[in-house]
Structure formats: structure tokens, C-alpha cells
């Protein structure tokens with residue numbers, strides 16, 4: 001009675017897993033090529049395509065929708081809400097379909113889970129969506145009232161790894177302060193104050209540049225660039241979010257390829273890669289100030305945390321602040337199923353999106 005399908009779409013992959021309770025029975029990552037993704041104008045246009053790919057994958061694995069007692073999905077760009085597990089209902093679906101708070105691959109997750117859950121007559125949940133907003137009021141100020149800073153992050157992985165690090169220190173997640181660093185295609189660097197994301201760069205539009213994203217840009221120069229070059233809005237967004245950072249400078253988002261180039265003496269690759277390290281360390285320093293320097297640990301997670309080159313270089317710049325823990329990859333699937341199970345087992349109530357909106 002605890003069989004679940006976990007659905008986690010990212011910009012270039014859709015990760016799937018089937019659990020019975022906390023035991024993983026099957027998992028698969030469907031990797032999507034840049035050319036497949038580029039076929040679609042908007043993220044929401046990918047809905048049927050990704051949904052069919054998922055159905056095919058679970059069928060090939062010998063499962064059908066009726067086998068599942070609940071579905072759990074990575075939540076998308078919803079209205080700002082506190083962390084936790086939410087029951088997916090019409091209000092969530094309406095906002096995600098409309099792209100009310102922007103476009104992101106994770107917007108598809110709850111819609112697909114809801115479609116599947118309706119067919120099977122069970123519930124769908126989301127856990128710690130990218131829209132988790134636990135900002136302090138001062139963190140919202142940008143300097144322009146019309147453009148407040150938004151709390152959007154890799155909340156799912158940050159919270160999952162934060163819990164693990166706290167446990168390894170013999171503490172509860174909500175007892176200590178940490179700086180959480182998700183190093184993926186986008187980069188989130190968060191001040192976790194007693195388990196809450198009280199500040200974070202927005203991986204889609206601020207902080208360090210990353211394999212695919214530009215990070216903070218000089219505002220006036222961006223305005224001039226737009227007026228001088230008159231780019232199409234959708235094209236410019238793709239340039240900033242999908243083709244910025246390492247991709248813009250070096251033509252690849254692949255850290256392994258860049259490290260090979262560095263090993264064979266490519267000085268430009270070294271400068272650009274080291275520039276990303278520099279910006280990451282600078283942002284960690286900023287989050288340390290947010291926490292008044294009272295930090296039990298800094299953790300580095302995400303795909304790039306597999307790289308000794310990067311983690312050693314970051315450690316060299318920030319380990320004076322606190323011990324640095326390395327958790328390569330992501331803990332997202334386990335965290336999603338745990339969030340769903342807490343509700344299924346009656347250990348906590350699923351939150352209601354409408355009444356939790358900030």
C-alpha cells in the first residue's frame with residue numbers, strides 16, 4: 001500500500017523512480033538532448049512528450065499506473081510558499097499551466113503526476129518545490145521596488161542534503177545554521193538558518209555564473225545590450241538561462257570536458273572555470289554574513305561536486321568559515337518519497353497550496 005512513482009523533470013533530463021515504502025525498486029534517468037528540447041518553444045509545450053516518455057519507461061519496467069498508491073513530483077515555479085509536502089489540486093495545476101511565476105521544467109512534474117493520479121484514483125504530492133520561499137524581509141529588497149528579489153532555488157536538494165549533514169553532526173536540521181551549495185546546470189547558494197532558506201541567489205538570474213546560466217549581470221549594460229541588439233524575448237531568456245555561463249564562454253556545460261581541456265593546457269578554459277569558483281566562493285562569503293558567521297557547516301552538492309578540481313578550489317577559499325562537506329549528485333528522489341510517505345503514513349498533513357501562499 002506504499003508503492004509510489006517519483007517524477008523529477010530537470011532542464012535536460014526526467015528522473016524517475018519507483019519505491020515501495022522507502023525501498024527503491026527501480027529508477028531511470030531519461031536524458032533529453034539539446035536538439036530535442038529546442039523543438040519546443042515553451043516548457044509547457046513539452047508536456048505530452050515528457051508524459052508519453054514516462055509512460056513508456058514505466059511500461060518497459062513492467063509497471064502500470066494502477067500499481068501506484070501515490071505519486072510524488074518535484075514542484076515548480078508556484079506562488080511563494082513555505083517548504084513541505086503539498087497535495088496537488090486544481091489551483092496548483094492552473095498556476096503551473098499558465099506559467100504564472102515563470103517557466104521551468106519542474107512546472108511539468110505536478111501536472112504529469114496529477115494526470116496519472118486522476119487515472120489511478122489516488123493522490124499526487126509535491127515536496128519542497130523550487131518556489132519554497134523562507135526569505136527574511138530584508139532579503140527581498142533589490143534596490144528597485146518594482147523588481148523584488150525572488151526566493152527560487154534547488155530547495156529540494158538543499159533541504160535533503162542539509163538534513164543529512166545535520167544528522168552527520170548529530171544535530172537536527174532545524175537546530176543549526178548551514179550554507180548549502182547546489183552545483184548543477186544552475187547554481188544555488190543558500191543561507192540555511194535553522195533549516196530555513198532565509199536567503200539564496202536565484203539560480204536563474206543571480207549569483208555566480210554556472211554551466212548554463214549567466215548569474216548576476218551588470219544591469220545597465222544589459223539594458224544597453226537589449227536596446228542595441230533588439231533580441232527576441234524568448235531567445236534572450238534562453239541565452240541567459242540555458243546558454244550562459246560556461247556554455248557561453250566555452251561552448252560546453254560539461255565540467256569533465258572543461259577539466260580535460262585545462263589538463264591539456266587550455267588557459268582560457270582554466271580562467272573561465274576558475275572564474276566560476278571565484279564567484280561561488282564570493283557568494284558563500286555573502287551567505288556567511290547573512291548568518292553572522294555562525295555556521296556549523298558548508299555543503300557542496302550537485303553534479304559538479306563530483307569534481308575534486310572544483311571542490312578543492314572552493315574549499316581553499318572558504319574553509320576558514322566552517323567545515324566543508326561534499327555530497328556529490330542529488331538526494332532528491334529519496335527526499336521526495338520521504339515527503340510523500342510522511343503524509344501517507346499520517347505522520348503529517350499535506351499542506352494546502354492556497355492557504356499557505358505567502
Ligand SMILES: Nc1ncnc2c1ncn2[C@@H]1O[C@H](COP(=O)(O)OP(=O)(O)O)[C@@H](O)[C@H]1O
Pocket residue numbers: 010011183184185186211253254255256302303304305306307329330
Ligand atoms: N565528475 C564530474 N566532474 C565535473 N563536472 C561534472 C562531473 N559530473 C557531473 N558534472 C557536471 O555537473 C553538471 C550537472 O549537474 P546536475 O546536478 O546533474 O545538474 P542539475 O542540477 O541541472 O540537474 C554538469 O555541468 C556536468 O558536466
Ligand SMILES: CCCC(=O)OP(=O)(O)O
Pocket residue numbers: 009010011130152153154184185186188202203204
Ligand atoms: C530556480 C532554481 C531551480 C533550478 O534552476 O533548477 P534546474 O537546475 O533543475 O533547472
